[in-house]
Amino acid sequence: MPEHSYTSRAELDQYAFRPIVTVLAPLLCILLQAMLPKTWARFNYVDLPLIATIFFAVARRNPITGTITGTLIGLLQDGLTNHPFGVYGIAKGVIGYIAASIGFAVDVDNMVNRVLLNFGFSLVQSGMLYLISRRLLADPSVHLQPVHELICAVVNAIVAIPVFLLLDRFKLRE
């Protein structure tokens, strides 16, 4: 019976997606993210575009694609805010790169790993957004809110489970 380890070929397989899925899935995430808080303000705790960035990065396992996908999703998100373009673009670009790099080393089909990845990347994004706003943009009104960021990370980790399962259906083995 063949044994699978973290270095087995099956786990290192890269997945691809149809172009329409590649475009529409992140766009749908951004749309939902913009529309749902209107009726349910608590939805702001969730970051669907972040979950999409992590999913596509770990599924493709290509750091360059991960960086570009993350950057594009982040820039689209920036376009809907009153921040300059690049705040979310930088944060999500870096996360896309790290997530794709981690995808080589970790079994990303494992549910526990998925939860931990989303929890961790949510905190990384919060830290990066704080640094960009506070250091690069020199905005003194931005403060780090550890409890709020922790709650967001937990909520993102929980919401990521069904979103990942849904997006798994669109995977194509390369």
Place this chain on the structure above:
Amino acid sequence: MDSFFFRFRNALVLIVVVLLQVFALAVQVQRPVEGTVPGGTPDGKKITLLRRWTVALVTPIERLTHGSSLHTRSVWDNYIDLRHTRQQNQQLKQEVTQLREEEAAFAEDAAQGRRLQAILGFQQQYIARTVAAQVIGTSGTDRSHVLYLDKGLADGLRPNQPVITPYGIVGKLRDVFPHTSQLLLINDSSSGAGVLLESTRIRGILRGTSAGEIQINNLTPDQRIKPGEPVVTSGGDQVFPRGLPVGTIQSIVPDPQHQPYTAITIKPAANLSQLEEVLVITGTSPTLPAQAQADAAQAEATAEENKRAAEVLAEKLPNINDQTTNSSNTAPNNDGKPIDTTGQNLIGGLPGVPNSGLPKVQPAVHPDRYTPGATPPAADLQPGAPEKSNTSQTTDSPKSDTR
């Protein structure tokens, strides 16, 4: 050399992408004007174009979804969910009657205020034109308190126009696109407004915080500032007209980052997290709008009519007692003056409202046995019975009774 680029291509791509965006940030961030925070002012031309593309990509779908949900909801609200409608209608009619009475009562004061302002040459701004708009989307992040409205340049909206609801101010327009506009809420960290504490008349500057609260943090500790005090716009920011409700003071704590100032947190009058419809103020004028002038004239006429009717009644029935002083529905307020809790005896008479035009009898400064209402009804009196002491009289002036 080729092998170096090939070997580190992933990291190099990341570095290039990040550096490009850092450079873009540096280009976009303008030197803030004194007293403003980045993000609160409209974008430059090139940035507006980028944002317009993004908004053009997202808002049509938002508009479509919002329109269909609105249609479904209107069918439900207007044809299916009509329970308690008659009861609500009755309540609203009563409310309108009460508001008319109050309007008539305030009309004279308002007219006097306007006359004094005209004499003193005060520049007053009245809301002349508004455009109703619906909220179709949000920024999608809790770091940017921005909403998208379904009206834009084509509807007469312009950047920096104030946005209100019937309850109070909500923010101002930031970027305005042809058919959409971006509303910057007052609880965004880049927002600000000039405000006035209503009772103490202390002026302050309101700012949003990163936690989504609104605070005044340019005031030093003052014993007169208390939680619950209403806050209104001061008009000093050249955006919001003077006197619009902002909210009430929720808490006052020392600001650890800006000593010796205090952080006065305001509870907004409008529910900023559940906004559906807003009014954009597109025009103000130094005089009252025609409709408001007509309303004011009508209210003044009603007030005058009530006053005359009250005088005629007072002449014809000099011993009239509207029983406000000894009624169980009457309670003294802070000034010791009686308040009618039934709403039946307010000044400002209306047809069909009993006693609404009658004058109020001033309470006696030193009540005694001859004070109207102090004597028990004749039916209760017994010949030869000892005189009952008036408890309220004893309570009010114990020293005069003991002497």
